[in-house]
Amino acid sequence: MPSIFAYLSSEVDWCEDNFQHSEVIAEYYNTISNVSFFLLLPTLLYLNHQYVQQRPFSAYSLAIMLLLVGTFSTYYHVTLSYVGQMLDELAILWTLALKYVLWFPKCYFPGFIKNRTQFVQLIGVTTVICTLMSFIKPVFNAYLLNCISLHLLYLTFQELKKCSNPRVHRIAAFMVMWWVLAISCWLSDRWFCGFWQRINFCYLHSFWHLLISIALLYCCPLFIYFDVVHEIPSFEPELEYWPSDSWPIALPYLALRKSYKRC
Ligand SMILES: CCCCCCCC/C=C\CCCCCCCC(=O)N[C@@H](CO)[C@H](O)/C=C/CCCCCCCCCCCCC
Ligand SMILES: [Ca+2]
Numbered sequence: 001m002p003s004i005f006a007y008l009s010s011e012v013d014w015c016e017d018n019f020q021h022s023e024v025i026a027e028y029y030n031t032i033s034n035v036s037f038f039l040l041l042p043t044l045l046y047l048n049h050q051y052v053q054q055r056p057f058s059a060y061s062l063a064i065m066l067l068l069v070g071t072f073s074t075y076y077h078v079t080l081s082y083v084g085q086m087l088d089e090l091a092i093l094w095t096l097a098l099k100y101v102l103w104f105p106k107c108y109f110p111g112f113i114k115n116r117t118q119f120v121q122l123i124g125v126t127t128v129i130c131t132l133m134s135f136i137k138p139v140f141n142a143y144l145l146n147c148i149s150l151h152l153l154y155l156t157f158q159e160l161k162k163c164s165n166p167r168v169h170r171i172a173a174f175m176v177m178w179w180v181l182a183i184s185c186w187l188s189d190r191w192f193c194g195f196w197q198r199i200n201f202c203y204l205h206s207f208w209h210l211l212i213s214i215a216l217l218y219c220c221p222l223f224i225y226f227d228v229v230h231e232i233p234s235f236e237p238e239l240e241y242w243p244s245d246s247w248p249i250a251l252p253y254l255a256l257r258k259s260y261k262r263c
């Protein structure tokens with residue numbers, strides 16, 4: 001029986017040919033494209049520094065989780081080992097759990113939940129159950145994780161219904177566009193690998209890494225905007241672009257001001 005750390009012991013093998021460009025890296029492009037997660041992290045912290053000052057625990061704990069996601073995803077694609085796959089999936093699961101614990105607005109708590117402490121307990125128990133189940137059939141875990149994105153989309157639409165700020169709608173539209181492109185690459189790599197191999201273009205999973213990082217670049221300012229609206233009433237959140245609103249390519253971020261008007 002192969003060791004759970006052994007190369008290629010994972011039950012999932014992505015479309016890219018193994019050991020094509022290196023003797024030690026199983027999937028070369030799927031590995032190097034993880035650099036996007038390591039670039040995303042300082043970018044988010046730098047751009048949203050005002051929020052980081054207000055909520056250092058939320059920002060830095062999620063940042064550490066994102067660092068782990070990038071590290072484990074890199075290890076996974078280098079080795080395609082069972083341990084790599086589990087670490088990659090569980091890091092994403094616990095990052096999303098933390099994101100719910102820290103950023104989920106109170107007004108969407110289920111009716112039987114009375115306060116945030118109970119909500120944290122509910123998310124904790126659910127995440128532990130999902131963690132245990134993932135050892136039974138890890139491949140289903142990846143689909144489950146993508147379903148969580150659908151719930152995040154639903155939450156976004158609920159918030160947009162209450163908000164008339166065109167900047168919020170614009171950033172949400174970009175987030176959805178990048179997410180649709182990302183998930184299309186992920187699914188296409190999984191389901192139509194034969195086709196991509198025939199045309200000698202097996203890099204869609206590496207495109208997924210890049211595109212989901214870009215989606216997160218929009219998703220994070222949007223969710224911290226909702227967090228400030230609901231949880232920090234002394235501040236007026238504004239979504240702005242770096243380096244400037246007028247540049248054709250610019251990065252969204254959240255600025256905090258003291259004023260009256262809000263969604
Ligand atoms: C101020 C700083 C804040 C930092 C906040 C960071 C929040 C990060 C939240 C989520 C991290 C998700 C990272 C995804 C990593 C993907 C790694 C990967 O590719 N793994 C695959 C195997 O290599 C695996 O098969 C992927 C499974 C599916 C993962 C689904 C992730 C959902 C991410 C949700 C993103 C929301 C974007 C927009 C939603 C509409
Ligand atoms: Ca492969």
Ligand SMILES: [Zn+2]
Binds near residue numbers: 073077
């Ligand atoms: Zn990956």
